Amino acid sequence: MNLSEVPVSAHSLSSADQTLVESVLAGQRRALAKAITLIESTRADHQQRAQQVLNALLPKTGNAVRIGISGVPGAGKSTFIEALGVWLIEQGKKLAVLAVDPSSSVSGGSILGDKTRMEQLCQREEAFIRPSPSAGSLGGVAEKTREAMLLCEAAGFDVIIIETVGVGQSETTVAGMVDMFCLLQLPNAGDDLQAIKKGIVEIADMVVINKADIDRQATAVVRAQWRNALHMLRPASPNWAPPVIALSALHKEGIAEFWEQVEKYQAALKPTGEFQAKRQHQSLSWMWQLIDSGLRQHFRQHPRVQANLPALTLSVEQGNTTPAAAAYALLDYLKH
Numbered sequence: 001m002n003l004s005e006v007p008v009s010a011h012s013l014s015s016a017d018q019t020l021v022e023s024v025l026a027g028q029r030r031a032l033a034k035a036i037t038l039i040e041s042t043r044a045d046h047q048q049r050a051q052q053v054l055n056a057l058l059p060k061t062g063n064a065v066r067i068g069i070s071g072v073p074g075a076g077k078s079t080f081i082e083a084l085g086v087w088l089i090e091q092g093k094k095l096a097v098l099a100v101d102p103s104s105s106v107s108g109g110s111i112l113g114d115k116t117r118m119e120q121l122c123q124r125e126e127a128f129i130r131p132s133p134s135a136g137s138l139g140g141v142a143e144k145t146r147e148a149m150l151l152c153e154a155a156g157f158d159v160i161i162i163e164t165v166g167v168g169q170s171e172t173t174v175a176g177m178v179d180m181f182c183l184l185q186l187p188n189a190g191d192d193l194q195a196i197k198k199g200i201v202e203i204a205d206m207v208v209i210n211k212a213d214i215d216r217q218a219t220a221v222v223r224a225q226w227r228n229a230l231h232m233l234r235p236a237s238p239n240w241a242p243p244v245i246a247l248s249a250l251h252k253e254g255i256a257e258f259w260e261q262v263e264k265y266q267a268a269l270k271p272t273g274e275f276q277a278k279r280q281h282q283s284l285s286w287m288w289q290l291i292d293s294g295l296r297q298h299f300r301q302h303p304r305v306q307a308n309l310p311a312l313t314l315s316v317e318q319g320n321t322t323p324a325a326a327a328y329a330l331l332d333y334l335k336h
Contacts, residue, residue: 013052013053017049017053017056021053024053024057024151024154024155025057025060025155027156029128029155035053036144038050038053039053039054050147058150058154060154061150061154062279063158064157064159064160065159065179065180065262065266066149066160066162066177067178067179067180067262068175068178069162069164069182070181070184071183071185072184072186075185075186075211076184076249076250078099078118079210079249079250080184080208080210081097081161082120083249083250084249084255084258085097085121086120086121087255087259089124089127093159094127094157094159095126095127096128096129096159096160097121097127097128097130097163098145098148098160098161098162098163099118099163130148145162145174160178179266179275180206180262180265181204182204182206182207183200183201183204183207184208186222187210187211187214187215187218187222201230201233202234202236204242205265207230207243208244208245208246208247209223209245209246209247210248211249211250212247212253213248226244227244230244237269237274239272239274240269243261299331302333302334305333309330
């Protein structure tokens with residue numbers, strides 16, 4: 001689909017899509033799920049409708065707290081999110097969880113097991129959990145996670161949590177779409193600190209040592225190690241020093257302290273304008289990512305590129321053509 005074909009106004013909404021917009025604004029969970037399915041569709045006509053629906057809902061977005069949760073496998077991300085979610089609901093808030101499960105690189109399938117791991121939260125009317133396959137998308141988030149987040153905000157959810165597939169070199173994408181990025185660690189993982197990518201540590205707004213009840217002494221040690229590591233790095237914000245807290249999601253210990261830090265973070269950044277500036281920067285970054293994605297798609301669909309790509313690919317593999325020469329030759333086709 002040509003990017004210019006995507007409308008930027010909602011005036012051409014069909015009656016069915018207008019009903020969908022009104023139902024999402026009314027907070028109907030079934031309509032929200034249907035809208036997310038629409039934006040996740042790869043069909044060109046569905047994508048056109050999805051952009052119309054999103055533009056109609058855009059004025060009602062931006063009022064939720066956006067939190068990204070990442071961490072090593074086994075850190076208890078789902079258990080923590082469920083404990084936090086139940087606690088937030090008890091405080092009168094509505095919570096949406098966008099949980100991204102890893103897709104198989106062989107079959108493309110995804111377990112989508114987060115709903116089974118958050119059984120208690122699933123039963124609460126104030127919570128909405130949407131597992132989505134990452135489908136090979138870099139950054140540990142599904143390709144349409146950002147759009148789904150906006151839909152949840154329009155539906156009236158106060159807190160949006162994005163749970164990523166884990167920590168890796170490309171998992172930092174989630175930090176580019178949330179207000180606060182939280183990294184979960186284990187109390188016995190102090191030796192693994194050296195193996196964690198520096199880039200992930202630098203963008204962490206809070207480090208959480210989960211399962212602190214397992215070994216209190218080990219928790220204290222790893223907590224000190226993290227504090228020292230963060231102290232040696234330049235903080236992402238001049239107005240915020242990332243805290244390191246310990247809690248036990250299984251025993252519901254430390255949840256209130258975690259949320260207290262979230263509120264302190266907002267209180268530190270909002271008066272300076274940094275909070276809003278961060279969201280504006282994220283929106284622009286998102287736009288350029290979509291442009292890059294659209295250009296790649298347009299490039300691959302170009303008739304002359306499709307016709308010459310196999311021969312040039314083979315020539316590069318056999319060492320008869322340099323990768324640069326092949327790339328420039330293919331890019332030249334876009335000029336004609």
